[in-house]
Amino acid sequence: MENTLPKIIRKTSPYLKRPKASVTRMMRDVTIALLPVTAFAIYKFGMSAVVIIVLSILSMAVTEYIYYQIVDKLDGDKFKFKNKNFTLYNFSVITSGLIYSLTLPDNTPAFVVVIGAAFGIFFGKLIFGGLGQNVFNPAALGRVFIVVSFGTMMTYDVDTVAGATALGVLNNDVFNIAVLENFKLMNLFTGIGIPGSIGEMSAILLILGGVYLAFRTSFEVRIPLVYVGTVALLAGAVAIYKDLGIWYPVFHVLSGGLLFGAIYMATDPITSPITKGGRIYFAFALGVLTFFIRLFGAYPEGVVFSILIMNMFVTSFDYYKWTNQQITKRQKLIFTIVVLVTIGITIVGVSYVG
Amino acid sequence: MSKKENFLKGFLKENPIFVFLLGMCPALAVTATFETSLGMGLLVVFVLTSSNIVVSAVKKWIPHDVRTPAYIVIIATFVTVVGMVTEAYALDLYLALGVFIPLIVVNCLILGRAEAFASKNTVVDSAIDGIGMGLGFTFALVVIGILREFLATGGIMYGVYLPFFVDAPITIFSLDMIINLFTNGFVISDYGLKVFSLPPGAFIALGIILAVFQFKKARKDRKAAIAKMERIAELKRVALEKKKQAALKLAKAGGK
């Protein structure tokens, strides 16, 4: 029983379908696409952003390097400075580190950054067998780990508006329309004058990077589009039901880490489904979970949590009995019904909450 | 098997949790602190020992066909007794363990020992087996509990749930004591990994411990495999040499 590997794995797993060379290209593209965001973060937060970014990348890379050196040593190999398994060479670890660091608030203490990075790369990637084999997104895992462990220590810059992020304010009072007056949509769009995680603020730069990735085809456009679209749809339904005006869904889309998560984290080729249909359902579920956590949950932001939750169902989406590149009429019908039911549940939930 | 071996086997060689993976539910659920782990372990020692004694004493009268139902009834009786005693003498522990006290009934360890050992051995041996296995279980729980409590708070407390021997809760060990030799007013528990007191930490902590066990076993197997390979290679070499020499001799003989 131990030796009979299910055949289907070889057919469905993304890492076997994509040639290794394209991983390097893809990872390099993601890093390039993140450069403007990084530059903006450094421009806005100065040294603290630099420290966080450098520390994250360094601690991820060092953890991985030490791990592989130890593994080689235990295997009885001689010490070589250049380790063959080390993924610095194909940008993978830099991408993970950069994405992780950009989701952090600017006042995160250094030791928290290091612990989260080391935990994320070790438990998210190394023990699963390294690049291409991980089930969970290492950046999301590291981020969630420190949110749960050190949630109180990760504060946002206090000089800006009231010291809380837009979603933080919204978490206390879900349907507070006045919040929009404090957080001008223009500011949310450009990222100037609002608090937040260092890389998640400027919507326009994030979208720019996404467009670049889409043109380089290193990227699955459906996931971010469906993800953001779902959140906008549900927020729109709530806005109509509670009469909150047209800007409420736009506000939900622009604030918090939604764009960042949708464009750079959810699209990770290793931890997202491979079929067309699977990707759409995956992104839809992500949107629903994010919106529900934002609206009803205890945490103000749900992007990383929902990415981590959906990562565990990726292999189920790829389950051979229902994987299919074609989307049949029946699937379309079921999907439509599910969307309508979700909107219904949202409205019912909202009517009970407020 | 001598009595001493019988007693000691449960600690490492046949440890119920680390080796046999029995009773994982309590090993994850009640090990948030050192004390709850110890309390749960002691309850299991009691139930396991008494059920082992009773099972081995009445094994003659239990028909072979209905032994599982009979064992379950015996175990459930002792679990009820233990639950009531805990509620009377250590209410905090009773509340902290909650549903996991009645769940001792369905702990695979106890039924497994009753079937595998007590139903075949004498009363004394079964009692020793019960105590040994129970203490092995306790040992495993305490190891997990200490690891989790230490990672979550940086210290080990005693006296919150178990009111015996102490009047008020005391700190058995804490990193504060060491750190405060150098600085003042440092509270390590502010910097603890709170995840380890929550459900995810239970899974991860037990996973780490089991990985250590498996790592050691894998090393041992590997070494044995390498030694075997070397021995085979050596034998092959010797055989080959012999063949060569024989061939050489033959050639020499042929040459002449």
Place this chain on the structure above:
Amino acid sequence: MEFLVPVLLIGGLVSLYIGSYMLNKRIPIPEECKVIVDEEKCTTCHISTCSNKK
């Protein structure tokens, strides 16, 4: 005679369990399913009488 209630109740439940256990044992497993029973074993608990372990 209050103590009779729990005694009778437990006695009744025990006999119910043993009765159902014996009845269940007497009914054979359908022929085609025997192979699957052997294949789909549970690997964790080490109880020897578990009918999924033969």
Place this chain on the structure above:
Amino acid sequence: MSFAIFATAIISAMLINNVILMQFLGICPFLGVSKKSSAAIGMSAAVLFVMVIASAVTYTLYDLVLYQYGIPYISTIAFILVIASLVQFVEMFIKKTSKSLYKSLGIYLPLITTNCAILGVSEGNITNIWTKTIPYWEGLLIAVTTALGTGLGFGLIIFAFSSIREKLEASNVPDAWKGVPISLVVAGIMSLAFLGLAGII
């Protein structure tokens, strides 16, 4: 009594207080029967079925018999006996009636007597629901709904986990972590992710 109570009970039992990830019940089948997806589905169907019936029966037994006669202290013995005989009856019934049903679900029934999820949910219903002074029928309905949610949550997680595990079998996990340790870490990460849902209800 309204719709909201049942919706809350089912979502809370299924996702927020997930039986495996948050309450640690049913870890044995979670680790033992999750190597193949088909086994995971059969097991969770069997658990769901028995769990719903068992919580209805035990709740009724507790409310109408044990409490009325002042003997709630024997609940542990009574519950385990009821569950065990229930499992036997269900298995017997399935054996007699349907071969296909026995193939897909019956072979997991013998594992269920010692499955702590069933007894755990029955005991939990008493401490969580029965203690709220509500009428018998309402309590019974909430207990059954909770059991339904718990069973569905069990199935959801065990299925997702089994497909992850099929993938892990094919990837080169280091020797030290292969098998149970990596499974526990995956479960831990799942549980970490599910913490994000806290407070939705």
